[in-house]
Amino acid sequence: GLRVGLLVFAIVGSVGVFAGICTVIYCIYTGVCCGRKKIHNSVQPTITRGSSSTSHASSNNPPSRSLTVRRQGSRALWRQRSGTSSAKHADRAEEFSFEELAAATNNFSVENRIGAGSFGVIYKGKLSDGKEVAIKRGETGPRTKRLQEKENAFDSEIAFLSRLHHKHLVRLVGYCEERDERLLVYEYMKNGALYDHLHDRNNIEKHSSFINSWKVRIGIALDAARGIEYLHNYAVPPIIHRDIKSSNILLDANWTARVSDFGLSMMGHESNKDLRPLSAAGTLGYIDPEYYSLNVLTAKSDVYGFGVVLLELLSGKKAIIKGENEGDDPISVVDYAIPAIMAGELGKILDPRVGKPELNESEAVELVAYTALHCVNLEGKDRPTMTDIVVNLERALTLCEDSHGSISSVGISIASD
Incomplete structure (x- = not known):
């Protein structure tokens, strides 16, 4: 009887230890993966003092700092305001090259200019497939503050329009983000403002x-x-x-x-x-x-x-x-x-x-x-x-x-x- 009891105890103990090890491995794995996915899948804004201070500090960076460092503030601000990650702007929005959009607007000619929006000039364009679009090109310039404002506006519009779909809101078609260039592509509104x-x-x-x-x-x-x-x-x-x-x-x-x-x-x-x-x-x-x-x-x-x-x-x-x-x-x-x-x-x-x-x-x-x-x-x-x-x-x-x-x-x- 004692032998059988010890045998049962050993079997149960082994199973328990094995289950515990599996649980620890699972928690570590899911913790890492969820940590990576959390920002991408979030639909609620994550307003924290940390992200605010990051954004504020970034806006004061001198021009000599790298573009990557300058962008940290705007990306943190975007996550704070939209709950989405700037790494993947929008699975519904197409990413265009700057070359494509330059060709679509006749190299952003004055004749194609149709207006201005927040921190950008708007041009009428025709994509390679013949589709007419409106393209907003963010203002370019050496001033750090202006660059920060432009990026905040760029990030905001992608964050909002990529998830807002309503017949009385202008639809975002795509975007372009190359070097210092920030462009947004909208459906073309034929009768203007x-x-x-x-x-x-x-x-x-x-x-x-x-x-x-x-x-x-x-x-x-x-x-x-x-x-x-x-x-x-x-x-x-x-x-x-x-x-x-x-x-x-x-x-x-x-x-x-x-x-x-x-x-x-x-x-x-x-x-x-x-x-x-x-x-x-x-x-x-x-x-x-x-x-x-x-x-x-x-x-x-x-x-x-x-x-x-x-x-x-x-x-x-x-x-x-x-x-x-x-x-x-x-x-x-x-x-x-x-x-x-x-x-x-x-x-x-x-x-x-x-x-x-x-x-x-x-x-x-x-x-x-x-x-x-x-x-x-x-x-x-x-x-x-x-x-x-x-x-x-x-x-x-x-x-x-x-x-x-x-x-x-x-x-x-x-x-x-």
């Missing part, structure tokens, strides 16, 4: 432009609103664009609007907590005054910028309006339009190129105006959400085709925090 149509010097009367129609303008506003709503409510984590303006709303061949340029975008918090970036960013005339003065960023900052775009669509005026006479101070479209809207004198500020709204359009235009009024409230808590705005614009578009119903009967969807 909303800004160019609204403020074209040749657009002087109703028949000068396709967008000189209240129905078309409201449709464009609704498309853009849906794109921004997706960023705020359906992207995980949420994304705050930070540079909503008419030049970042592009129009495709069918006049469908898409939001573009994510070079300044930042991850929001799913808990809707405030963000405090290092410094306020955006464009004069569109930037949220609360964000600018307090450096507190929320999704409502995008709402303010979109409110300015709505006022542009209504009035035909630029975000910053130059004085009519020499020496006159410029004023914002907000200061120009809001007093008239509040006084019930909307007709005074409507774009004369579109003309007076017809019976079935007047209520729709009023609904857009009152939505814009709430969007540009000084305090973010008093502004509507993008979902509220989408609901209002959907109703406004319906009103353009329906002479029945009124603002008093349908109500205005405005919810504040």
Whole structure:
């Protein structure tokens, strides 16, 4: 009996030791592999003091440091903001050579230049397969700070657009990263930027432009609103664009609007907590005054910028309006339009190129105006959400085709925090 017991004990002990060794080997193996894969497979931002300090230290590197060292900060910042690794930019985005993109744009000729975005010039190009694209080439120069900004914008756009897919967001086709060159390739938007149509010097009367129609303008506003709503409510984590303006709303061949340029975008918090970036960013005339003065960023900052775009669509005026006479101070479209809207004198500020709204359009235009009024409230808590705005614009578009119903009967969807 003792012999059998010892034999059983020896067998069980051997099995236990073997299992323990296998467990240790497995843990070491999976630990190493997961450590390598963690950054690549992550979908949540990894915000740590370590990565922040790395980014900050990198931005202060002197020009004599190697390109590899200079890039560490931007890569850490990218992982912090997107949760993805810069080693594999996007499995859906194609990597192009600089030579290919130079050939596609006739060596980046002035004739191919179609605009500018955050830290880059945009060119129209045709790839070897005949596909038309828009190519943004990052600015080149010896200044380290400018290089850092360019790389941050480059990394941000790839990080966001490679995982965002929505009919009202411009799609990323691919990228190029060679030496100091940083290029992004987007689908080509045949009808350009909303800004160019609204403020074209040749657009002087109703028949000068396709967008000189209240129905078309409201449709464009609704498309853009849906794109921004997706960023705020359906992207995980949420994304705050930070540079909503008419030049970042592009129009495709069918006049469908898409939001573009994510070079300044930042991850929001799913808990809707405030963000405090290092410094306020955006464009004069569109930037949220609360964000600018307090450096507190929320999704409502995008709402303010979109409110300015709505006022542009209504009035035909630029975000910053130059004085009519020499020496006159410029004023914002907000200061120009809001007093008239509040006084019930909307007709005074409507774009004369579109003309007076017809019976079935007047209520729709009023609904857009009152939505814009709430969007540009000084305090973010008093502004509507993008979902509220989408609901209002959907109703406004319906009103353009329906002479029945009124603002008093349908109500205005405005919810504040």
